[in-house]
Amino acid sequence: MSADNSTVLGVVVFARHGDRQGFYQDPQTYTASATVITPLGEQQEFQLGSLLRSQYLNASSSTYIQGIANADTLFQSNQVIVRADAGGEGGVIFDSAVALTQGLWPVTPKANTQLANGTTITSPLNGYQYVPIESVEPDQDVSLEGFTSCITFDTHTAAFYNSTAFQEKQAEVAQFLTDLKPYMDNRPVTLQNMWNIFDYMNVQSIHNATFANALPAGYLEQAHDLANWHEYNVFSDTSATGIGNIAFRTMLPSVLTAMQRIANASDPLKLHYSAIAYKPFLSLFNMTGVNADGALPPTIVNYAAGVILEVRQPADSSEPVLRFTFKNGTDDASFLRYPMSFPGWSGPADQDVPMSTFISAFEPAAVNITLDWCHVCGQTQARECGALLGASSNVQLAAHHDRISPVGAGFLGAGLTVAVFAMVLAVLLFLGLLSFGRGKRQGAQKPQKKEHVDLPSSTNSISKESA
Known part of the structure; x- marks a missing residue:
């Protein structure tokens, strides 16, 4: 209900x-x-x-x-x-x-x-x-x-542009794109550039009376429909x-x-x-x-x-x-x-x-932290991915030691855990990739650069807690 x-x-x-x-x-x-x-x-x-x-x-x-x-x-x-x-x-x-x-x-x-003197x-x-x-x-x-800067997403976008559906749509709207060219101020009029075409038309239709009066009826709506189709195919997927x-x-x-x-x-x-x-x-x-x-x-x-x-x-x-x-x-x-x-x-x-x-x-x-994003996006340089991936690799290497006897493992297990955890913290703090506490909150008038803050991860439990 x-x-x-x-x-x-x-x-x-x-x-x-x-x-x-x-x-x-x-x-x-x-x-x-x-x-x-x-x-x-x-x-x-x-x-x-x-x-x-x-x-x-x-x-x-x-x-x-x-x-x-x-x-x-x-x-x-x-x-x-x-x-x-x-x-x-x-x-x-x-x-x-x-x-x-x-x-x-x-x-x-x-x-x-x-104030103390009684002034409000x-x-x-x-x-x-x-x-x-x-x-x-x-x-x-x-x-x-x-x-942005996500390599696998760029690959996904390129695959869409090379798809049969895209080629068929391009052939279907070829005449409309040709008809648009006189109104585009020498901008590339292609289906791949459809969002930029629509955005230009939309902005000009709102703020430029000469353009708005000259544009044939229905052109803006048709460009909007094509931009919708274009962008939804780029920013969606078959699975979550x-x-x-x-x-x-x-x-x-x-x-x-x-x-x-x-x-x-x-x-x-x-x-x-x-x-x-x-x-x-x-x-x-x-x-x-x-x-x-x-x-x-x-x-x-x-x-x-x-x-x-x-x-x-x-x-x-x-x-x-x-x-x-x-x-x-x-x-x-x-x-x-x-x-x-x-x-x-x-x-x-x-x-x-x-x-x-x-x-x-x-x-x-959910992509919970920047390191996860680096892996998901196949990125090794941008957004400090190089340093993050390097730090992660160092931690993994530290965890691979020569085999020791079961007795020795019993004595060293707890100490090794503490040591590896300390190593992770030391590497990340040294590289400036780890900060404690909440990210900066800026005043409403002055946006400023904030320190690197990884995304918070959520838990499974529920507590009684145009572009």
Whole structure:
């Protein structure tokens, strides 16, 4: 049965950035150039944040998060984690996170302090609330952009371009691509470059009246459909552990950990928000099967689109459940619920997924630490893989000693374990590849490089914890 009588314990939020200026990404490696957010994009994100505030911070809402600081109180940092991809699009995604959090926690006169002399000082801008945002640098943390510099993913992309399906589609749309050339300002008009073609058309249609008026009716929609087909085939796979899903697989450890923390009554975390590009959405849709019945098509999500995984507590059950909701930017007035369907779960469309079922299904697909990513992606140099693989190799060599007698093994076993563990720590600390404690949390205005932090690994137990 549906868990409509359940209460919301917390939410895991994924949101795409807002409207931005145009940019280019390599269709083979998806390495992207920098761009900037526009005032329209900032407004889109602010409005999305305001909607989240009305749904989850409003004490009178049916989806109010139990125990979170409500709309009448100040932001509480121990209840919230905000992370933003600081990769190839420059500051667009980080700036989107700033705008969204402004909508979630807007200015308030309560953001003040009283001095010893009796003077009351209010925060700038009439009570601006400064929400810490973690700037996730891809060269140091693979969690939000695991698809770049990934050799096996590049191989997967090349295989798609060489596939029969791609060649057939290319022949099918050849005339349309020829017809597009006069509007593309000398850009390569090929099916392989389809995302860049659509992005250029989309940006120009929003910001360039001359282009928008000259483009024939239906061209933008047809380019969008082709870009959707192109990108979904690149950022999906036939199995959850497939390399095509790498964009979300690297996000899974932080997502699963956040769910378990939210379900833990002794943990204060209530809201975990990741600001990302469109690619992880496609892998997420593929892995969760929300587009299996066609109700949610495999599409490049619009600017300021969002997915919310609600962690709920049913009234008649001790186990938390998950509910998937999605809002495709301004195309949707509100978040709509979609049923998940994946190996290990095929419940009724109106039934929420037990959290233990979700974790059991997706934990094997998670890429937990950078060293795992190096192996999965066949990478030996980028993102410190050379040093990580070298350190791992040294540890393995240290474990292979000459055989000793059973008596000697009895005396040395425990000591060898301690020695090898100490060697691992020493090598990693010396190379600067291991840090203790949480990663840096940055202020909302100044994204900075953060120290190398491997992804957290989740546990099997459930405690009462356009791009």
